[in-house]
Amino acid sequence: MMGYTESNHLTFKKIFAAYGVYLALLILLIVASFITPDLFDEETLAVLFRQSAQLGIIAIGQTMVMLVAGLDLSVGGVIVMTSMVVAEVSNGRDELIPLSILVALILGALIGLGNGLLITKRKVPTLVATLVMLFLVQGAQQAFTRGVPSGFVPEALGVVNQSWGFLSIPLLAWFALNAVFLVLLRMTPFGRRVYAVGSNADAARLSGLSVHRIKIAVYILASCLAVISGVILTGYVGYVDRFIATGLALDSVAAAVVGGTAFYGGKGGLLGTIAGVLIIQILSTMVVLLGLDAQTQFIIKGLVILAAVSLYGLAQKQA
Numbered sequence: 001m002m003g004y005t006e007s008n009h010l011t012f013k014k015i016f017a018a019y020g021v022y023l024a025l026l027i028l029l030i031v032a033s034f035i036t037p038d039l040f041d042e043e044t045l046a047v048l049f050r051q052s053a054q055l056g057i058i059a060i061g062q063t064m065v066m067l068v069a070g071l072d073l074s075v076g077g078v079i080v081m082t083s084m085v086v087a088e089v090s091n092g093r094d095e096l097i098p099l100s101i102l103v104a105l106i107l108g109a110l111i112g113l114g115n116g117l118l119i120t121k122r123k124v125p126t127l128v129a130t131l132v133m134l135f136l137v138q139g140a141q142q143a144f145t146r147g148v149p150s151g152f153v154p155e156a157l158g159v160v161n162q163s164w165g166f167l168s169i170p171l172l173a174w175f176a177l178n179a180v181f182l183v184l185l186r187m188t189p190f191g192r193r194v195y196a197v198g199s200n201a202d203a204a205r206l207s208g209l210s211v212h213r214i215k216i217a218v219y220i221l222a223s224c225l226a227v228i229s230g231v232i233l234t235g236y237v238g239y240v241d242r243f244i245a246t247g248l249a250l251d252s253v254a255a256a257v258v259g260g261t262a263f264y265g266g267k268g269g270l271l272g273t274i275a276g277v278l279i280i281q282i283l284s285t286m287v288v289l290l291g292l293d294a295q296t297q298f299i300i301k302g303l304v305i306l307a308a309v310s311l312y313g314l315a316q317k318q319a
Contacts, residue, residue, distance in 0.1 A: 020311065021259050021275045028282055036289040039282070045166040048285050050236070053174035055251055056277040057229040060181050061222030062252040063273045067185075067198045068215050069265025070126040074115060075226040075252065077137035078108050079245035082230025084141060084149050087240045092152030100154075104227045111137060112223030116216030134249075141242075149240035160235035170232045177225070182270050194218060198265030254301055255280050258308045279304070 032039045039048070058075050065072045082104040089100035111133060118129035160169050185191035196204040197214050205211045233244050259276030261268025283304065287297040 021272050021279070021308075024258075025275045025279055025282075028279055032282060032286055036286045038289055039285060042166055044285065044289075046163055046168065048281055049166050049171045050163075050168050051284075052277050052281045053168070053170035054229055054233055054236075055248060055255060055281065056174045056274065057170075057177055057232070058226055058248055059252040059255040059273050059277050060177055060270060061225035062249075063256045063259070063261050063268060063270055064181070064185070064194060064218045065126075065222050066253075066256050066261045066263065067194050067265055067268060068218050069198050069201070069263070070119065070215065070219070071130060071253065071263075072115065072219065072222050073127065073130040073249050074111060074133040074137060075222065076245035076247075076249040077134040077141075078111055078223050078226040079230035079233060079248065080242055081107060081111075081137055081141060082227045083153075083234040083237075083240050083244055084145065084151070086157070086231060086234050087149065087151030087153050090151070090154045092154055094154045094156035097154050097157060101227075101231055104230065105224055108223040108227035109220050112220035113216060115223070116212075116219040119219070120212040120215050149242065151240065153234055153238055153240065157231070157235035158238060160232050170236070173228070173232065177228070178270055178274060185270065190214075190217075195266055198267070200266070251280055251301075254305050257305055260308075260312060262312070 038044055058079075061075065062072060085104040085107060086097075086100045089103050090096040114136075115130050115133050118124045118132070119126055122129075124132070162169050185194060193204070193209050193214050196207070196209060197211050201211050204214075229248075230245070234240070237244060255276035256268065256273050257263070257276070258279055259268065259272030259274070261273060280301065283300055284297055287300060
């Protein structure tokens with residue numbers, strides 16, 4: 001009888017570890033239906049899904065970085081850089097949009113490369129390396145623009161605002177990118193190597209994997225995904241805004257953590273991150289609908305992250 005009880009206990013822990021975030025999302029939706037029924041209005045859902053897509057694209061890269069036991073705080077700087085580059089290179093000319101996006105992608109890839117090299121070659125801790133890169137990017141932006149961004153956002157980039165009900169181009173882009181990277185992580189040698197490096201970098205190195213190259217590639221991909229999100233945000237806002245990415249870096253970390261991606265690497269995935277993104281955005285929207293201040297939103301996010309880390313840690317320990 002005791003063995004049966006212990007077996008049930010372990011099974012519950014495994015189920016929680018695998019599906020806890022989806023259950024939390026379901027419970028949150030039920031609570032929201034009573035507390036903030038306006039959340040389910042078509043217009044509110046459209047805004048919610050648009051914001052989820054903008055955060056979710058960044059969270060794809062953040063999840064991959066965390067899978068190799070890393071962290072990327074520079075993505076906010078990459079987004080602002082993208083906005084400035086698109087406006088400066090195109091100067092409002094629609095025909096120059098592809099060139100401006102290409103330039104932003106190249107610069108984003110270089111920032112990701114810089115992160116990867118600092119972490120792998122110079123052995124700088126991920127938090128310090130990406131924070132340093134963020135400061136460098138922000139400093140370069142200030143030096144180039146002298147504190148006053150120039151250029152104009154092309155009118156045609158406003159196509160990202162097109163929507164059909166609660167469906168929008170950013171949401172469809174998020175779906176498409178999730179599909180691509182789900183396949184990449186689950187069905188390709190590269191994806192298996194990412195998990196191997198995150199689970200045990202030393203063992204991966206001894207088995208012949210190039211740990212440094214894999215980590216560098218992941219940081220480059222994360223920066224390029226931040227560029228894509230930056231393009232979408234720039235088209236949505238319609239002008240250069242230095243504060244366009246405020247809070248997005250930490251929110252992307254929160255979404256990945258709530259979705260079950262471990263800080264120590266090798267555990268988690270994009271499906272959980274999708275649910276984590278929706279939880280973060282639903283909570284933020286509920287705070288707005290309830291008329292609460294921004295400080296309350298930060299407190300709620302902090303409590304959610306703390307609860308997620310604690311519960312996942314408990315499930316992992318007792319599984």
